[in-house]
Amino acid sequence: MKADNMADRLFRAFETLVDPYPLGEPGTPPRGLLPFILHFSRPVLPLLIAMSLFTAMVSAAEVLFFHYMGELVDWLSRAEREGFVDEYGWRLAGMAALVVIGLPLLTLLQSLVTHQSIFGNYPMIGRWLAHRHMLGQSLAFYQDEFAGRVSQKVMQTALAIRETVMKLMDLMVYVIVYFAGAMLLMGQAEPWLMLPLVVWLAGYAAIMGYFVPRLRAVSMAQADARAMMTGRIVDSYSNIQTIKLFADTRREQAYARDAMEIFMTTVHRQMRLATKLTVSLTLLNALLLAAVAGMAIGAWYLEAVSLGIIAVAIALVMRIRFMSNWILWEVASLFENIGTVQDGINTIARTPAVQDSPDAGKLRVTRGEIRFEALRFHYADHDNRGGHDDEADHDGEVEHVFDGLSLTIAPGEKVGLIGRSGAGKSTLANLLLRFFDLQGGRILIDGQDIAGVTQESLRRHIGMVTQDTSLLHRSVRDNIRYGSPDASEEAIREAVRRAHADTFIESLVDLEGRRGLDAHVGERGVKLSGGQRQRIAIARVLLKNAPILVLDEATSALDSEVEAAIQEQLYTLMEGKTVIAIAHRLSTIAMLDRLVVIDAGRIVESGTHRELLSRNGLYAALWRRQSGGFLGQDIESEREVRAEP
CATH class of the missing domain: 3.40.50.300 (P-loop containing nucleotide triphosphate hydrolases)
Structure with missing residues (x-):
C-alpha cells in the first residue's frame, strides 16, 4: 500500500506540473503554422524541452551500450578465462550499472514527463483555448458551418498539434543522436565504414523528398474530407425528425455516401503512396546492411578492424534499419498531423466578426431607454454569406435591410413590431443584441452605444424568448x-x-x-x-x-388555453421593463403601449392599437383580415390593393 501511495504521489506531482485550463483571454490564434502551434504550446514548452533532453540521454545511453557490446566482444576474444573477472570486472560492473540502473532511471524520468505531464495536458490545453475562442465566434459563423465539423476541428487540431510537436522533437533527437553516434563509432574504427551511411543518408533524404510532400498533400485533403463526412453525418442526426417526417432516408444515405466516397478516394491515394514508400525504404535498408556488412568483413579480413567493431557496426546498422522505417512513417505521420493543423487553422484561427472594443466597459441600465438612430445594415459580406444576387439592385449596389431606420423606445414602454416575413423585425432584435455589427448608425441603451460595451454585459441586461x-x-x-x-x-x-x-x-x-x-x-x-x-x-x-425584454413570437408554439394563461404572466413579467414584442398574431400584442409596422426595412405606421385602427391604414386592413390572428402575406396584398386607382 505504501508503495502504491508513493507511486500515486509521484504520478500526481508530474500530472499537475502544468494547468490544462490556462486562465486569461485566449485571443484569436495566428494564421501562420508555427505561430499557431506556438499559441497552444507555450504552457508546456519547458516540459517539451525537458522531454527532449531525457530522450537524448536515453538515446545516448543506448549508443553507449552498443559501444560496450563491441568492447565486450573484443575482451572475450583476447582474454583468458582465469583472469577475465580480475581484469574486466569493474568495466563489466559499470556496463551493468548503465543497463540495470541508469537506463531504467532515465526512461522513468522521460516517461513521467512525456506521459504524465505532457501527453494528456497538452491537447487539453489546445481544446480549452480553442473552445473558448469558438464560443466567442459570431452568430453568423455558426450559420455557415456544421456544428459537427467545428467540434471535430477543435478535437482533431488539438491532438494534431501535440503529435506534430512531439514527433518532430523525437525525430530530431533520435536522428541526431543515433546517426551521429553510429558515424562516430564507425569512423573511429575505420573511416571507410562511414561511406555506406553517407550514401544511405542521401538515398533516405531523396525518398523523403519525394514521398513526404505527396503524403502531406493527401493528408490535408483527407482531414478536410473527414471533417466534411463527419459534418454531414452529424447534420443528419441533428435533424432526424425532419428526415423521418419526410421519409427520405435514401437521400440522406446518398448525401453521406458522397462524402464517404470523397474520403475513401483520399485513403486510396494515401495507401498507394504507402506501398511505394515501404518497398523503396526496404530496398535502401537492404543495400545499407549488405554494404556495411561486406565492408566490415573485408576490413576484418585485412586485419584493419576487430571483431568487436564488426559486431557494433552490424548491430548499429540493424538498429538504424529498424529506426529508418519508424522515422519515415513518423515523418509521414508528422506531415499528416501538420495537414490536420493547417486545415484546423482555416476554421479556428478566424477573428470573430463581432468583437468588443479594446476599451469596452460594462453596460449599466438604469431606465431602459432604447434608441435606434439612422440604422444602416445589410447581410452581404457581413456574415460570410458572400453576398447574394437578390441583395443587390440593378445598379450593383447592395440593398440594405435597413437604410436610415430610426426608432426610440421610452423607458418602460412596451412596443410591438409588426410586418411580414423578411421585413426586418427579427433583424432589429438581433442588432439590439449585437449578433451583427451595423454598417452605419448606432443603437443606444440609456445613452450608451452598445458597440462600446461588452457583449456579455449587454446580453445580461436583455431577456429574450424566440419562436424556435x-x-x-x-x-x-x-x-x-x-x-x-x-x-x-x-x-x-x-x-x-x-x-x-x-x-x-x-x-x-x-x-x-x-x-x-x-x-x-x-x-x-x-x-x-x-x-x-x-x-x-x-x-x-x-x-x-432582465430590465429589457425581447419576445420574438414567444407564444407561437402554445395552444390557446396555455397561451391565455401565460399571457397574464407575460404582462406581469413586462411590468417595469422596456419590451420589444414581435408577433404575427396581432391579438397577442394589440394591448401594448405602441405598435410599429415595418415594411421593407422602413417604419410605415406607428401608434396604439386604437389609433392605428382609426387611421384605417395598413394595420387596420391587417387586423380586419386576420380571422385567426395570423399575419401572412397580407401586407403585400394590401399594398397592391391600395395601389389600385
Missing part, C-alpha cells in the same frame, strides 16, 4: 437556471409555476431514471414538445428578470 426555442442537452433545472446560475431552488420553482411549466415537468423521466427538474431534455430539447420547450424558455427569462 432550443434547449441544452442538460437537466430542466440547468436550462431554466441558464443565465441565472446563482438562482435558488425556490426561485426556480416559482418561475416554473409562473410559466405554467409545472403541469408537465413533474412527470418527466429520462433514460437514466432522473425525474422532474433533474430530467435531461435531449439534444436541442427534442424530448419535449414545442409548447413545453417554449414554457421552459419563458421560465428561464422570468428567472433572469
Whole structure:
C-alpha cells in the first residue's frame, strides 16, 4: 500500500506540473503554422524541452551500450578465462550499472514527463483555448458551418498539434543522436565504414523528398474530407425528425455516401503512396546492411578492424534499419498531423466578426431607454454569406435591410413590431443584441452605444424568448437556471409555476431514471414538445428578470388555453421593463403601449392599437383580415390593393 501511495504521489506531482485550463483571454490564434502551434504550446514548452533532453540521454545511453557490446566482444576474444573477472570486472560492473540502473532511471524520468505531464495536458490545453475562442465566434459563423465539423476541428487540431510537436522533437533527437553516434563509432574504427551511411543518408533524404510532400498533400485533403463526412453525418442526426417526417432516408444515405466516397478516394491515394514508400525504404535498408556488412568483413579480413567493431557496426546498422522505417512513417505521420493543423487553422484561427472594443466597459441600465438612430445594415459580406444576387439592385449596389431606420423606445414602454416575413423585425432584435455589427448608425441603451460595451454585459441586461426555442442537452433545472446560475431552488420553482411549466415537468423521466427538474431534455430539447420547450424558455427569462425584454413570437408554439394563461404572466413579467414584442398574431400584442409596422426595412405606421385602427391604414386592413390572428402575406396584398386607382 505504501508503495502504491508513493507511486500515486509521484504520478500526481508530474500530472499537475502544468494547468490544462490556462486562465486569461485566449485571443484569436495566428494564421501562420508555427505561430499557431506556438499559441497552444507555450504552457508546456519547458516540459517539451525537458522531454527532449531525457530522450537524448536515453538515446545516448543506448549508443553507449552498443559501444560496450563491441568492447565486450573484443575482451572475450583476447582474454583468458582465469583472469577475465580480475581484469574486466569493474568495466563489466559499470556496463551493468548503465543497463540495470541508469537506463531504467532515465526512461522513468522521460516517461513521467512525456506521459504524465505532457501527453494528456497538452491537447487539453489546445481544446480549452480553442473552445473558448469558438464560443466567442459570431452568430453568423455558426450559420455557415456544421456544428459537427467545428467540434471535430477543435478535437482533431488539438491532438494534431501535440503529435506534430512531439514527433518532430523525437525525430530530431533520435536522428541526431543515433546517426551521429553510429558515424562516430564507425569512423573511429575505420573511416571507410562511414561511406555506406553517407550514401544511405542521401538515398533516405531523396525518398523523403519525394514521398513526404505527396503524403502531406493527401493528408490535408483527407482531414478536410473527414471533417466534411463527419459534418454531414452529424447534420443528419441533428435533424432526424425532419428526415423521418419526410421519409427520405435514401437521400440522406446518398448525401453521406458522397462524402464517404470523397474520403475513401483520399485513403486510396494515401495507401498507394504507402506501398511505394515501404518497398523503396526496404530496398535502401537492404543495400545499407549488405554494404556495411561486406565492408566490415573485408576490413576484418585485412586485419584493419576487430571483431568487436564488426559486431557494433552490424548491430548499429540493424538498429538504424529498424529506426529508418519508424522515422519515415513518423515523418509521414508528422506531415499528416501538420495537414490536420493547417486545415484546423482555416476554421479556428478566424477573428470573430463581432468583437468588443479594446476599451469596452460594462453596460449599466438604469431606465431602459432604447434608441435606434439612422440604422444602416445589410447581410452581404457581413456574415460570410458572400453576398447574394437578390441583395443587390440593378445598379450593383447592395440593398440594405435597413437604410436610415430610426426608432426610440421610452423607458418602460412596451412596443410591438409588426410586418411580414423578411421585413426586418427579427433583424432589429438581433442588432439590439449585437449578433451583427451595423454598417452605419448606432443603437443606444440609456445613452450608451452598445458597440462600446461588452457583449456579455449587454446580453445580461436583455431577456429574450424566440419562436424556435432550443434547449441544452442538460437537466430542466440547468436550462431554466441558464443565465441565472446563482438562482435558488425556490426561485426556480416559482418561475416554473409562473410559466405554467409545472403541469408537465413533474412527470418527466429520462433514460437514466432522473425525474422532474433533474430530467435531461435531449439534444436541442427534442424530448419535449414545442409548447413545453417554449414554457421552459419563458421560465428561464422570468428567472433572469432582465430590465429589457425581447419576445420574438414567444407564444407561437402554445395552444390557446396555455397561451391565455401565460399571457397574464407575460404582462406581469413586462411590468417595469422596456419590451420589444414581435408577433404575427396581432391579438397577442394589440394591448401594448405602441405598435410599429415595418415594411421593407422602413417604419410605415406607428401608434396604439386604437389609433392605428382609426387611421384605417395598413394595420387596420391587417387586423380586419386576420380571422385567426395570423399575419401572412397580407401586407403585400394590401399594398397592391391600395395601389389600385
